Amino acid sequence: MTIRSVLTGTGSALPKRAVSNAEMAQMVDTSDEWIVERTGIRNRYIAGEGETTSTLATEAARKALIAAGLDAAKIDLIVLATATPDQTFPATATIVQHALGCNGGIAFDVSAVCSGFLYALGVADSMLRTGMAKRALVIGAETFSRILDWDDRTTCVLFGDGAGAVVLEARDSDEADAPGILATRLHADGAHACLLYVDGGPSTTGTVGKVRMKGREVFRHAVTNLADVLREVLDDTGLTADQIDWVVPHQANARILDATARKLDLPPEKVVITVDQHANTSAASVPLALDTAIRDGRIQPGHMVMLEAMGGGFTWGASLIRI
Numbered sequence: 001m002t003i004r005s006v007l008t009g010t011g012s013a014l015p016k017r018a019v020s021n022a023e024m025a026q027m028v029d030t031s032d033e034w035i036v037e038r039t040g041i042r043n044r045y046i047a048g049e050g051e052t053t054s055t056l057a058t059e060a061a062r063k064a065l066i067a068a069g070l071d072a073a074k075i076d077l078i079v080l081a082t083a084t085p086d087q088t089f090p091a092t093a094t095i096v097q098h099a100l101g102c103n104g105g106i107a108f109d110v111s112a113v114c115s116g117f118l119y120a121l122g123v124a125d126s127m128l129r130t131g132m133a134k135r136a137l138v139i140g141a142e143t144f145s146r147i148l149d150w151d152d153r154t155t156c157v158l159f160g161d162g163a164g165a166v167v168l169e170a171r172d173s174d175e176a177d178a179p180g181i182l183a184t185r186l187h188a189d190g191a192h193a194c195l196l197y198v199d200g201g202p203s204t205t206g207t208v209g210k211v212r213m214k215g216r217e218v219f220r221h222a223v224t225n226l227a228d229v230l231r232e233v234l235d236d237t238g239l240t241a242d243q244i245d246w247v248v249p250h251q252a253n254a255r256i257l258d259a260t261a262r263k264l265d266l267p268p269e270k271v272v273i274t275v276d277q278h279a280n281t282s283a284a285s286v287p288l289a290l291d292t293a294i295r296d297g298r299i300q301p302g303h304m305v306m307l308e309a310m311g312g313g314f315t316w317g318a319s320l321i322r323i
């Protein structure tokens with residue numbers, strides 16, 4: 001008997017405050033034209049007082065549970081991807097677990113920055129398929145605004161806050177066309193840590209630190225790494241790019257999305273894009289975009305959906321799901 005992790009619900013959450021490019025131009029020396037032309041970003045959401053990674057994650061998780069028709073008490077695994085936890089410890093996943101009232105199961109955070117959701121999905125899928133848990137919440141949630149240097153125009157215009165969540169349920173599935181996660185590939189290369197990092201931490205400076213990035217180099221690596229890992233997942237499943245219904249990429253920059261799609265001959269209309277509305281929400285961006293495209297009816301049951309992301313570390317990965 002084959003066990004597959006089936007995606008049965010999605011949800012997302014955004015802070016109340018939307019911040020346009022025009023508003024950003026009042027804070028740093030930038031313009032709507034520069035931001036749109038270089039990144040495709042038009043808007044981002046910024047967490048206010050009382051809005052934290054755990055509150056956004058909990059709201060997204062509740063919506064995902066409703067979509068799955070599942071009581072929170074049935075959840076026995078929470079894997080939460082974040083680079084901006086509420087506190088250094090405990091894991092934000094445990095705060096979410098308590099808020100949802102499903103105490104007693106497994107709950108922990110994973111740290112892989114913008115690829116965090118792909119890593120969390122891979123870990124949860126493995127745990128469901130080996131029988132360690134039956135029903136999981138996989139969450140990507142960030143309040144990146146809290147680690148931005150608001151005087152650095154090269155980074156602060158790029159990011160936003162938010163959360164996305166999916167419910168995964170272990171199902172017996174021997175039929176070839178059964179839904180579920182079909183393949184996941186994850187990678188990391190610590191040699192490039194200096195291109196995208198936070199300049200602080202509990203064990204070094206004793207401070208939280210701010211995001212630092214060499215954007216041009218990150219861009220170059222992102223396109224190559226993402227195209228390679230997408231090919232790996234296609235090879236693992238024996239599928240070709242034209243059999244993919246939707247690509248839901250990490251929403252870093254519209255130009256990275258275009259360049260990656262071109263490398264694989266994927267038509268742009270198959271790529272879900274939300275970076276214009278949400279900016280780069282790091283670990284939250286893939287599940288936020290996935291929830292958007294499921295709720296607006298683009299992604300339908302039976303569709304083949306490729307998720308992919310790349311982030312600090314570097315870390316990168318892709319996962320193919322039949323919905």
Ligand code: ACO
Nearest residue numbers: 030034038114153154157215216218219222252253310311
């Ligand atoms: N407004 C106006 N001008 C700006 C701004 C800004 N916000 N930021 C930089 N500039 C200026 C620079 O100072 C530079 O000026 P100069 O030529 O006088 O020195 C000029 O614009 C060009 O700067 P570049 O950094 O070369 O611009 P580039 O075309 O590479 O675009 C960007 C920068 C958008 C950051 C791009 O490199 C990028 O998207 N990289 C990927 C980074 C990324 O998305 N990281 C997220 C995490 S990793 C991931 O998710 C894949």
